[in-house]
Amino acid sequence: xxxxxxxxxxxxxxxxxxxxxxxxxxxxxxxxxxxxxxxxxxxxxxxxxxxxxxxxxxxxxxxxxxxxxxxxxxxxxxxxxxxxxxxxxxxxxxxxxxxxxxxxxxxxxxxxxxxxxxxxxxxxxxxxxxxxxxxxxxxxxxxxxxx
Amino acid sequence: xxxxxxxxxxxxxxxxxxxxxxxxxxxxxxxxxxxxxxxxxxxxxxxxxxxxxxxxxxxxxxxxxxxxxxxxxxxxxxxxxxxxxxxxxxxxxxxxxxxxxxxxxxxxxxxxxxxxxxxxxxxxxxxxxxxxxxxxxxxxxxxxxxxx
Numbered sequence: 001x002x003x004x005x006x007x008x009x010x011x012x013x014x015x016x017x018x019x020x021x022x023x024x025x026x027x028x029x030x031x032x033x034x035x036x037x038x039x040x041x042x043x044x045x046x047x048x049x050x051x052x053x054x055x056x057x058x059x060x061x062x063x064x065x066x067x068x069x070x071x072x073x074x075x076x077x078x079x080x081x082x083x084x085x086x087x088x089x090x091x092x093x094x095x096x097x098x099x100x101x102x103x104x105x106x107x108x109x110x111x112x113x114x115x116x117x118x119x120x121x122x123x124x125x126x127x128x129x130x131x132x133x134x135x136x137x138x139x140x141x142x143x144x145x146x147x
Numbered sequence: 148x149x150x151x152x153x154x155x156x157x158x159x160x161x162x163x164x165x166x167x168x169x170x171x172x173x174x175x176x177x178x179x180x181x182x183x184x185x186x187x188x189x190x191x192x193x194x195x196x197x198x199x200x201x202x203x204x205x206x207x208x209x210x211x212x213x214x215x216x217x218x219x220x221x222x223x224x225x226x227x228x229x230x231x232x233x234x235x236x237x238x239x240x241x242x243x244x245x246x247x248x249x250x251x252x253x254x255x256x257x258x259x260x261x262x263x264x265x266x267x268x269x270x271x272x273x274x275x276x277x278x279x280x281x282x283x284x285x286x287x288x289x290x291x292x293x294x295x
Binding site for chain 1: 177210229233287
């Protein structure tokens with residue numbers, strides 16, 4: 001059931017559940033299929049030494065892992081139909097996400113417009129870490145049917 | 148065998164080798180754990196067909212590092228800096244998906260190479276699933292040391 005309704009006002013904010021970027025989840029996301037030989041594959045998302053050799057202080061989570069978190073929030077807001085029409089734009093990854101960070105996806109309605117039988121919503125989106133720092137910023141668009 | 152071209156040297160119009168893959172229920176559930184998202188739409192078949200593929204797999208498998216031709220020399224890394232995504236249709240478990248990558252823009256900023264990729268995921272029936280524009284920059288310890 002979509003959380004955004006026809007009468008959702010501009011300025012309304014939403015948040016997903018906080019998610020800890022544990023080693024288990026980093027490896028499971030970025031280490032390749034469990035069936036691959038030598039799992040998890042060593043890369044800058046899964047291996048501290050690999051990341052340090054690139055000058056990073058520690059591993060950095062794949063940005064696509066928390067793009068997935070944001071997509072979960074968008075589907076919560078607009079329903080499964082978002083997978084047929086949803087857009088995320090001007091997304092920028094502005095800070096490293098390290099192992100152990102806790103991330104929360106957020107969205108805020110910035111405008112809405114009626115189009116034929118739809119109401120299109122424009123949202124500002126962000127993912128913040130446990131310190132309140134943005135790690136992802138951008139915008140998203142989705143619609144719900146107008147009745 | 149032809150030598151692979153480093154990703155940071157690829158020019159506008161060049162393409163990475165496409166990737167074809169099938170999302171099995173087991174692979175899907177691997178990503179459900181990774182994403183901490185256990186919604187039944189990704190686990191149970193519905194009247195419309197098999198379970199849906201979790202979007203996290205679509206994102207991860209369409210990173211250009213997944214291309215069979217992706218190559219960077221030792222000491223180099225690719226950093227995902229920006230993104231545009233259009234969701235076009237849900238993907239379903241069991242279907243073969245094909246990912247293509249084309250370089251559509253290259254630039255140099257602060258001494259580092261950057262590129263923008265046009266990425267499509269299409270299923271075995273030609274249904275468009277997702278389109279991405281992915282902006283990457285490349286880091287190498289050699290570049291960072293020169294900048295010191």
